[in-house]
Amino acid sequence: MRLPNKTRAIEEAIAGIKDGDTVMVGGFGVPGTPMTLIHALVDHGARDLTLVKNDANEPGMGIDHLLQSGQVARLITTHLGLNSNAIAQMNSGALEVEFNAQGILAERIRAGGAGLGAVLSDIGIDTELAQGKQVVEMDGKSWLVEPALRADAALIHADRADPFGNLAYVATAQNFNPLMAMAATCVIAEVETLLPLGGLEADAIHTPGIFVDHVIELGQLSEEYAVVRR
């Protein structure tokens, strides 16, 4: 037996994303942000997207390209502080923003990937973040119901992969990537190094290839991946 090969041309992988889709995008700042897939989605042109991403990157970087091209209607996120464009779009009403506590966003995505309906949490229960959320009693304590999140597509950045889509991440480029890689109908991973089957130690794989639909081998990395000199 031999594991299937999921390597693709980038245009072929992105082609399935439709207007109105929900798209998860990995990354926390630059590390782990799939810069090349984001550019491919700009070129593809799908509109009215709901993005799920920890942050909005910085002006001229990452998902800012999708905000600038007007393809994003809604952003589910935790913090926009480094992107003045995103804040301006939010304040003008051009971009609808839903803020989540960071670890709760992570758990909602993990629940979506794990086939669960929601998680129960007490984070923000006595603050304005609790407004509009369902409350349940369990073991004598009140909990907020945080619904699971799934997406039509997830854009993932990994350090190493094999053709089956087994993925490994490095350093703080891990962040939301392994969670989002489990939580979308179509999971597209760009990878810095593509190894042959067996090239990744089975015990060193972060995301099993079962979750991954398309593997895109990156060539020379663009400047957007480099250290940011602010």
Place this chain on the structure above:
Amino acid sequence: MSDARERMVARAAREIAPGMVVNLGIGLPTRVVNHLSADFPVCLHTENGLSGIGPTLGYDKADRNLIDAGGAYVSTVPGSACFDSATSFAIVRSGRLDLTMLGAFEVSATGDLANWKIPGKFSPGAGGGIELAQKARRVVVLTTQTDRVGNPKLKEACSLPLTARGCVTRIFTDMAVIDVTPAGFALVETADGVSAAEVAEATDAPLALPDTAIPTF
């Protein structure tokens, strides 16, 4: 940074006991790391997925994949671990953080913290701040005693949207160290050259003074 702020940061660093797991919030708290010696036994955590933070690196030595939650390029130390965001906040919410140091817009006399939103002016989202404030075993605040126009940040009650209720136990400012007690704010120490009366004047709530001589820092 002014001498008063540098002394405040240095004083806050002494709050870290050997063996602790500590998260230093974005802004002034991050600078506390500069006052910890290389052989001090502590595990620093950053919520984007690293335990065992080493010294901050200049751009020439930076690893493009290794940042802290504030975006600064950091290093690892022998024994560092990297993990995903769910694991990182499992550490936070399950009570594995002995201490977090956070910034503040306002702190109330009951320890309520407001540090993420000024309606109509500043609302970039709280990131991981709510979980840190609500779940770290001990939450202390580093902040100037007053804002840029001189208004006290320590108040009877917060007027801004809260990050978490009743979470703050100690506040380090450029003028004083102040505890939040069941009876309200209590002065613990003053900065060198600052009087207790001056601290009380810059606090918008009753400030209990100790019966004994007040140490300085």
